Amino acid sequence: MGKNHRHQKQLKSEKAKVKLKTKGTKQPLPKGLNITDASFKVKKIVIREQLKQQDATQILSRRKLNVKDLLTRLQHYNSTVRQDAIRELKDILSQHAADVLNVQLNELLKGIAGLVLDKEKAIRREALKALNLVLSPVSKDQLLPFCNILISYLTCAMTHIDHNIMEDSLLFLDILIQHCNSFLADNSQKILLYFLDMISKLRSQAQPGRQLTTNLNSKSTSMKWRIKVLNSLQQFLLAIVQNKKNAKANTTVFSSKVYQVQDKNGYYPIYTPISLQTCPINVTTTHSYSKINKSLDLEALQNYIDLLMPLMFDSWIEVSPKSQNSSYVQLPISEEAACLLRCITSIIQSIIEYLELLEKDNGTVTSSTWFKSKYQNVFIKNLLQDFPYVQQKSGSRAKKSQVEITISSSGDCLEQNLTLSYIYIWFTTISSNIKTDKLDQELSLRVLQFITDKLEKWNNNQTFAVPYLIKALRVLFLKANKIWYKNKVPLGDILKSVINGYLHKNRRDLEVQLFAILREIVMDHNLGLLHSEDAFKDFVKSLPALLLEKQIYDSTIQMLNRVVLQYRQWIQKELEKNHDAIIGMKQLCADNT
Numbered sequence: 237m238g239k240n241h242r243h244q245k246q247l248k249s250e251k252a253k254v255k256l257k258t259k260g261t262k263q264p265l266p267k268g269l270n271i272t273d274a275s276f277k278v279k280k281i282v283i284r285e286q287l288k289q290q291d292a293t294q295i296l297s298r299r300k301l302n303v304k305d306l307l308t309r310l311q312h313y314n315s316t317v318r319q320d321a322i323r324e325l326k327d328i329l330s331q332h333a334a335d336v337l338n339v340q341l342n343e344l345l346k347g348i349a350g351l352v353l354d355k356e357k358a359i360r361r362e363a364l365k366a367l368n369l370v371l372s373p374v375s376k377d378q379l380l381p382f383c384n385i386l387i388s389y390l391t392c393a394m395t396h397i398d399h400n401i402m403e404d405s406l407l408f409l410d411i412l413i414q415h416c417n418s419f420l421a422d423n424s425q426k427i428l429l430y431f432l433d434m435i436s437k438l439r440s441q442a443q444p445g446r447q448l449t450t451n452l453n454s455k456s457t458s459m460k461w462r463i464k465v466l467n468s469l470q471q472f473l474l475a476i477v478q479n480k481k482n483a484k485a486n487t488t489v490f491s492s493k494v495y496q497v498q499d500k501n502g503y504y505p506i507y508t509p510i511s512l513q514t515c516p517i518n519v520t521t522t523h524s525y526s527k528i529n530k531s532l533d534l535e536a537l538q539n540y541i542d543l544l545m546p547l548m549f550d551s552w553i554e555v556s557p558k559s560q561n562s563s564y565v566q567l568p569i570s571e572e573a574a575c576l577l578r579c580i581t582s583i584i585q586s587i588i589e590y591l592e593l594l595e596k597d598n599g600t601v602t603s604s605t606w607f608k609s610k611y612q613n614v615f616i617k618n619l620l621q622d623f624p625y626v627q628q629k630s631g632s633r634a635k636k637s638q639v640e641i642t643i644s645s646s647g648d649c650l651e652q653n654l655t656l657s658y659i660y661i662w663f664t665t666i667s668s669n670i671k672t673d674k675l676d677q678e679l680s681l682r683v684l685q686f687i688t689d690k691l692e693k694w695n696n697n698q699t700f701a702v703p704y705l706i707k708a709l710r711v712l713f714l715k716a717n718k719i720w721y722k723n724k725v726p727l728g729d730i731l732k733s734v735i736n737g738y739l740h741k742n743r744r745d746l747e748v749q750l751f752a753i754l755r756e757i758v759m760d761h762n763l764g765l766l767h768s769e770d771a772f773k774d775f776v777k778s779l780p781a782l783l784l785e786k787q788i789y790d791s792t793i794q795m796l797n798r799v800v801l802q803y804r805q806w807i808q809k810e811l812e813k814n815h816d817a818i819i820g821m822k823q824l825c826a827d828n829t
Contacts, residue, residue, distance in 0.1 A: 319359050581651075688729055759798050
């Protein structure tokens with residue numbers, strides 16, 4: 237019974253098979269004859285790709301694929317195909333960028349920028365490298381019509397649900413800052429909020445503001461992720477400030493000229509060559525007076541500061557060590573804390589610079605006063621209470637018995653400490669009517685002592701910190717001097733250190749910058765308190781020696797003219813003493829020219 241059933245099942249399966257039948261009316265071979273039919277048909281195997289006629293002048297990849305084919309493969313469902321395509325496209329761009337970009341810039345930007353949102357990390361990194369190759373040779377005018385595409389992909393990446401894509405969006409932002417920072421600055425009001433979304437979330441409706449978040453799904457710690465975000469925010473704010481400065485430098489101020497109508501005047505010019513300038517017209521976007529400005533204005537900046545500053549201070553509290561409560565003892569901090577401190581101080585410095593630029597446009601100082609009244613005390617409490625800082629060695633812990641050893645064998649956080657000094661000195665310049673209390677006077681003396689010590693021990697390995705030192709000295713001497721003298725904080729010692737630093741000829745990078753500050757002090761007649769210092773008087777007496785050098789700059793002549801008009805009695809003996817040598821040097825220079 238079972239065997240018969242199995243046989244029936246086998247027959248049914250055989251009948252279900254497809255039967256191949258011959259076409260036409262071909263008769264089968266007769267039976268019983270020893271005949272073999274050797275006839276057969278031949279059909280070519282044709283592949284469509286082989287039918288394409290490749291142009292001899294066309295740029296091809298190593299697998300004989302042109303740019304159009306590679307762009308098509310960027311959308312393939314297989315990740316390996318996408319990765320091979322972006323690598324070959326990158327190779328073509330590295331060798332033939334100019335030829336490819338002149339024809340297919342739009343397709344390249346759309347195709348490559350779309351891969352920034354790819355789920356595979358290797359493809360995203362290759363896409364960023366290729367995008368950098370595309371943007372490097374392209375001018376800003378050529379890139380302007382496609383900036384909206386790049387901004388759209390950037391915002392999608394910064395708000396992506398995949399944390400890995402969100403991390404790579406910061407690399408994407410760095411590339412855009414490098415090549416199209418002006419357009420990013422115009423859209424800064426929208427982009428800045430995404431930085432806050434990366435590290436924080438909104439509180440409940442009962443409590444306005446934001447609170448920090450933790451990333452449990454990320455391979456790196458929450459603090460490392462915040463440092464990455466704040467570092468990108470710092471670079472973005474620097475780009476905004478620089479774009480604002482460039483816009484002000486390019487603004488041409490036209491002066492009106494009045495012509496008196498007389499009978500002898502036959503005609504009047506309606507233009508002058510001085511007032512002519514090239515005015516480019518942007519035909520890619522439409523503008524209207526009712527359009528909302530996407531750039532960062534004063535009110536939007538204040539609202540953003542109110543959200544950002546508490547988040548930065550809360551992050552610092554998480555990594556800052558316990559206070560030592562001692563005067564001028566460098567507090568050792570970890571490498572992570574040093575990186576965070578660098579980001580925080582740079583961001584606050586950029587905020588100050590942008591506030592000053594906006595105030596120059598508006599003609600007011602209300603925003604600086606608001607910023608000082610709201611954040612000066614918080615800044616001093618969180619960041620300046622343990623000033624200055626020093627970075628301890630990685631992997632070592634600073635115990636009470638090992639504090640001195642740790643300090644002597646670690647970095648000095650020079651950039652962070654100088655920026656903290658600049659911010660504190662700037663805060664003191666806002667209001668000159670309120671006297672500083674004992675705590676402010678103590679902090680002022682601590683800041684002065686730190687800057688003075690660094691000037692006296694400056695070495696050639698600290699060239700990177702010269703801009704930060706010059707900013708602090710400039711705001712101290714040119715803006716804060718009256719306030720500090722009024723509160724019995726003299727600047728004679730630090731002025732003497734600056735003069736000694738200028739006279740130290742082995743530090744050329746610092747010497748030129750310090751001389752520029754001293755020249756501004758000499759040229760400003762309002763700095764009478766600084767001019768009364770003995771160190772300043774000795775510096776003025778040494779100025780005639782500059783006329784004995786082989787090269788004399790216009791700035792030096794202007795400074796000497798100012799000194800002769802205001803402090804003639806200080807340098808008269810030196811000029812009379814070196815009169816013949818100065819004349820001889822002048823004749824020698826004239827003969828050489």
